[in-house]
Amino acid sequence: MGAPVVLDAMGGDHGPAATVAGAVSAWRTHGVPVVLVGDRDRVERELRGHGAAGEIPVVHAEDAVPMAERGAAAATLTTSSLAVGCELVSRGEGGAFVSAGSTGAVVSCAVRGIGRADGVLRPALAVALPSLTGGASVLVDAGATADPTPAMVAQFAQLGAGYARTVLGRPDPLVGLLSIGSEPGKGNRLTRRAGDLLAALPLRFHGNVEGHDVLAGTVDVIVTDGFTGNVVLKNVEGCVRTALTMVAQAGIASPERLTEVARRYDPETHGGAALLGLRGTVVVAHGSSPAATIARACVVAHALAAQDPAAGIEAVAEPVS
Amino acid sequence: MGAPVVLDAMGGDHGPAATVAGAVSAWRTHGVPVVLVGDRDRVERELRGHGAAGEIPVVHAEDAVPMAERGAAAATLTTSSLAVGCELVSRGEGGAFVSAGSTGAVVSCAVRGIGRADGVLRPALAVALPSLTGGASVLVDAGATADPTPAMVAQFAQLGAGYARTVLGRPDPLVGLLSIGSEPGKGNRLTRRAGDLLAALPLRFHGNVEGHDVLAGTVDVIVTDGFTGNVVLKNVEGCVRTALTMVAQAGIASPERLTEVARRYDPETHGGAALLGLRGTVVVAHGSSPAATIARACVVAHALAAQDPAAGIEAVAEPVS
Structure with missing residues (x-):
């Protein structure tokens, strides 16, 4: 056992x-x-x-x-x-x-x-975020290593893929690199180099994904550095809360009825984080x-x-x- | 004229x-x-x-x-x-x-x-995002300069403050540095150095803000590098859309009634971007x-x-x- x-x-x-x-x-x-x-x-x-x-x-x-x-x-x-x-x-x-x-x-x-x-090389924090398609995507690194090298980011992808296989039951998880612009080569120095490394690794690499893909279920694993990942994780929580509050303020639905959606992204309930x-x-x-x-x-x-x-x-x- | x-x-x-x-x-x-x-x-x-x-x-x-x-x-x-x-x-x-x-x-x-x-040193893209408090916060740089130096980030703050004064009518805008952890010194190498520079500039510097502050109206200007800013801008759009879609899917409100909130964060309608x-x-x-x-x-x-x-x-x- x-x-x-x-x-x-x-x-x-x-x-x-x-x-x-x-x-x-x-x-x-x-x-x-x-x-x-x-x-x-x-x-x-x-x-x-x-x-x-x-x-x-x-x-x-x-x-x-x-x-x-x-x-x-x-x-x-x-x-x-x-x-x-x-x-x-x-x-x-x-x-x-x-x-x-x-x-x-x-x-x-x-x-x-x-x-x-x-x-x-360095540990990474993985968080499973519920996606629009009903499943979840793993965000990794969500905040353990703020200044990784490209090779560390490539390893984060492998650690995240292992998490997706073990915890989310995805036998061959699809990995996306969080960047700006979907075309290969778009991004900053770190993502351009990490993208080259990821393309050469034995994992199913989708290429770049963008900020709007985080909750869209585009990929199983969203890999990024721990700085961007932590900003994005907290931004997800804040944006979902803001959108639902605006819905309540506009009188479209009562706060009580919105709780069900809010709880999916509440930092207290979205399933915890694994340090890999x-x-x-x-x-x-x-x-x-x-x-x-x-x-x-x-x-x-x-x-x-x-x-x-x-x-x-x-x-x-x-x-x- | x-x-x-x-x-x-x-x-x-x-x-x-x-x-x-x-x-x-x-x-x-x-x-x-x-x-x-x-x-x-x-x-x-x-x-x-x-x-x-x-x-x-x-x-x-x-x-x-x-x-x-x-x-x-x-x-x-x-x-x-x-x-x-x-x-x-x-x-x-x-x-x-x-x-x-x-x-x-x-x-x-x-x-x-x-x-x-x-x-x-480098241009920056500024976008005004509606905040929960009814006003708006300027996100700068939203994607013009993906790999700035700390001094460039400090200038982005000044450019963003000028935008907040001119366009949002804030005579003395409060500036926050987007980072991970609210305490001074929390962040990556870039934000730690940029934070030191910002503290010495003649602007009203709040210190660090986090991802959940972006739509909360915590500050008038949220300054960051163009990579993080672009990821966050697109993440805001995606998260608001996802939250509202989940509300509609749960049968809590009709998609039509949610359009009003959705449009505030639609990339087509949130007011455009200024290249400063x-x-x-x-x-x-x-x-x-x-x-x-x-x-x-x-x-x-x-x-x-x-x-x-x-x-x-x-x-x-x-x-x-």
Whole structure:
């Protein structure tokens, strides 16, 4: 069944109440082995509430990183559940790490504590965005590496394609390079060079896609640098919210009826983000995740961990400038 | 009244029928002097239809760049109405150029034919996006310069602030730098250096804004590089369209009722784009513009031309890497 998923019991708005219930569900319903990391007393009390004392292993961590902590400072607190959890994965005692803590803090701790997989130049954050066609497209990198080289972008595409195969069930995902203008060669220096590399890789490369393709379902994987990807991810959330608010303000529909659409793009509910390319997968579930969402994140992390993260990764040489 | 606005009579989906009517309206209603450039016979026939023969000067151009022509190739056709019009501005016979031709072709012709204003490192494209608060924010650069230096980005902010003052009537516009994370120093190499430069300039600098701020009305001017700006502009259009389509598909409101919101962000109607920083302002009206929109574009171009484009521009030195 593979190495267990290490779950941060302290992350998220609901703390151990949600995470422990999620761990029990992941194990009992989905057969995914989980190790809980956090305040032992609180976690074991929750486990007893589910009649699961002794059923899910617990590793004690003295501290918890507050949800408001967004940056790299979190990574310096070596006694936190984030740091202890990443350390377990780093030592090979877990195959993947799941947290509902703040994305910035989780990414910082994971990069520092787990380290890159062999052959991977930089990690990338992948987010699945619902598309107009009813499916979803993977946006990668959504914010882990702000200044990648062309070779890193080409690897992000491979990592994103692996995610699309494993999580979205696309056997041969179509990859598009986010740029300005659909013709090959349109873009900035980074995308022109990355486009040349992508065309030579063994993946199904669509060529360039543009900003309006992000939610259109044009491709399965939208690859970009972590700066553009993070701006686009937050722009998607803001634009959908603005459009729906304008609909409500115009009296066309009540805010309540629009909630269904709004929730698909709410950062709290669109499925979390996976940090790909480390020696152990990391999945960031949303802070507000209920137990079922935590369980789902564990299942996704376990599936991703079953891949060798470096297996699909070509050693990509930087092009000559 | 300043130098006349040079109007491409052949651009746009409706050709001289819309452009000539727009020129007549700009002159008669708004007092903006216009020179029409295009096929003399067709343009003069349209002018006679308005009883305006001899009232608006006409300069003949042998050719017209097709609307489907999006790229730099258009700039090589020196006998087109685009090239002849830009040449007039370059010679000082016009203060601004307006076209409803394809944005890519107009930008290419204008950069080649008109050239940069003194002190301006690179031109930038500015687009006013309606915001949730009922006003609008200027997105600059929306696609003219894909790989700017930090100093160029700092100048884009100044050009955008000039646009916000002149076109949006904001006497002291608030400028935000599009980045990832609101804290100073968050971003990529380009935004970190541009942020340092912006903080030292005599403009009201808000600091970083993020993707979700683009339509939120957080600032009057959102400054970014032309790659990110173009991706964001097209992403705004795509996301608004997707959100509204999802509302229609869910049966919450009919597509007809959503048209009002959709049109605010339709690339054909959100007010066109101004190419700032050349020796003569260039305004790109939308291909589908009716006469009233063409007239409005001439009024905006005339107002922008009355500023010295380089007046507000500081000589910004590149930071040491």
